[in-house]
Amino acid sequence: MAEKIKNTHHEPLFHIVKRDDMPQWQAWLIRIVTILVGFLLVGFLSMAITEKSLGDTYEIMFSGVFGRLFQGSTTMLWKYLQEIAILLCLALALTPAFKMKFWNCGAEGQALMGGLASIFCMIEFGEKLPYSTLIVVIAVTSILTGAIWGVIPAIFKALFNTNETLFTLMMNYIATQIIAYYVYIEGGGSNVINPVSYGNFPSVGNNDYFVNIVTVAVITVLMYIYLKYSKQGYEISVVGESQNTARYVGINVKKVIIRTMLISGALCGVTGMLLVAGKDHSINTNLVGGQGFTAILMSWLGQFNPFIMVVMTAIVVFLRLGVAKVADTSFLNSSFSEIIVGIVILMLVGCEFFIHYSIKFRHNKKEVKA
């Protein structure tokens, strides 16, 4: 028998190959399975910590989100829709920027500034202007302030290629301090501004959040059309794919960056307005409550498609409210829901790997006999 030739070259057990294209239904199957696994994990984690049965846990989650829906009470359902609307509006605002590969981490600050403009108008002009004029003034100023706060980093990005991730992040904290300053002055040192009764959005059919929800629904459809069918939407995706290509086909990249961030900031400003005029009627530094960051994840998980974003925000808000209720009934800290949302989002981020790549294992080649 001939001596075996030792193969000194080490072949790894498996290697990773990029998939060309996975059928949409398969990709969605993977995502749905991940979400289901996530929900199971949530159930078991809550069960382990709260010592309730799995069925009870899901029941509490459901009641935390929908309340007594089957008994005919829609209060909680509207609240749920309102929470979705706010997160979705922020995610929609960020989407054109992300599609352009502009990492706008400043939704928080842009929304805060929009909210500041709203409350400022409500307090200063509340008594002087008729209701309809006041609403228009609030809308215009909020949109403008949000847009200005968003466009400052964009101008520097366009001119000097300044890192936008950190620029927008820093702008958040500057906005926070401005709000703190304003609240201190307006609240007379008490750090609280009492709810203002002027310039509140009207309640429709005994429901305070109707205007907010409808506004965001309209924005969702408009954003879908804007990104998919408008020339500007196309320019955004070309710039996002490759700035060189964009320049080559004659797109003014600087103009697109600035214009897109104006839109992004303006929509964040709208969110601030919805929060102030449509919900809180007051302002504090925690107005947006970190949702500006969650919205980044929502926009990305929604594949830049507004309708998928609706689904993703609905799931995440469901988890947030549901788990908060579970935590509440077991005297746990409400941060429990932050952990759960974090875990599920990380799982969703991780599952994209199996959509874009496949693992090829080493073939067991039969050795050729000499």
Add this chain to the structure above:
Amino acid sequence: MIIIQFICRAILLGVPLLYGSTGEIITEKSGHLNLGIPGVMYVGAISGVVGSFLYENSCGNNIENMNAFLAVIIPLLCSVAGAVIMGLIYSFLTVTLHANQNVTGLALTTLGIGLGNFLGASLINITNSELPSIALTKTSSFFSAKLPFADDLGWFGELFFSHDFMTYLAIAIALVVSVFLNRTRTGLNLRSVGENPATADAAGINVTRYRYVATCVGSAIAGLGGLQYVMAYASGVWSNNAFGDRGWMAIALVIFALWKPSAAIVGSFLFGALCNANNYIQGLGTETQELFKMLPYVVTIIVLIITSMRKKREHQPPGSLGLNYFREER
């Protein structure tokens, strides 16, 4: 000596940022922008708190029974362990699973802050404390022990020798990292991985290993910053959300220091001074103080703009920062 007091306070405030940014510099030098650092620092802080809480309890909450070495080393190890686990999650998702770095980092921050607040609140529940905080003053007394001769040397002693040992450790780590990055072969390899992973790979450097190790070591260092904040700055008192946005400031400091750990030392003290300036300027109303608190952020933005305008080659971020490396991609 109000000026000495001001400087000492600035140093104390700056040290958590120094840990955070030294860690982030190592990670970014490998080409990974870890936006999860705020979460990592939270987890580092709470892990240390849990560790020292358990140790204090095992000693019957009596400082007589506590061994100084154990009281310090247990929180340190717990803090590093917690932070490394977070770093592993991040590197598994971004290096192995090629997930988007910004998205993974932000999700990690959500998770980390949630974990910190949840465990903090649970500990507060266990102790049945009246206040919404948990005090580990005994462990903290070991952490903030001063050098014995500091008081004898007057202002000089106060300025240079009166700090807690983790302050000196932070400076030492920053200097070691600086030498490591610029003067050693492994450091050169690490930088090459961050600049151009494909070239590094062709030269026989294991890109995946470098990125994993850089992220985990960076997270461990950043986690210590969280611990230093609780034990030295806050005198061992953990309360939820007290750590605030220091994690983001640490990331800003990386840019401020232009990816140089030695510059981060000065930068962190400057940031500390800026954060604290509002308390030392006479005659400021509370409302103006709020405006003064935005100084560090404004300064960061100005530095960001100036460095991007000057476009000096040695002041640029690592070439492939934020980009995942996939060998089979052309």
